[in-house]
Amino acid sequence: MGIGDEAKDLSGKAKEGLGDATGNEDLQRSGAKDRAEAAVGKAADAIRDRVDDVKEGAGGLGQKIAGAFDGIKDGLSKDKDDSGDADR
Numbered sequence: 001m002g003i004g005d006e007a008k009d010l011s012g013k014a015k016e017g018l019g020d021a022t023g024n025e026d027l028q029r030s031g032a033k034d035r036a037e038a039a040v041g042k043a044a045d046a047i048r049d050r051v052d053d054v055k056e057g058a059g060g061l062g063q064k065i066a067g068a069f070d071g072i073k074d075g076l077s078k079d080k081d082d083s084g085d086a087d088r
Helices: 003-022 025-086
Strands: none
Touching: 003 025
């Protein structure tokens, strides 16, 4: 959760508490709205982090796949060269 989200959540809790204590429904709703916005921000941050993790993992996987293909190509090229020598 970002600092802004934490502040918004804390502010929302305070508004809700004050609204509860005074019976002010508008203040209660405003606090609930602030807390909901903070929760959405937190969820967005978590999703962003997961996407970054997937990108990092996929990047490494891509390198491994590319290395495997290079190895296969090298092996096929060597086999072709070796079979060409046998025909002579």
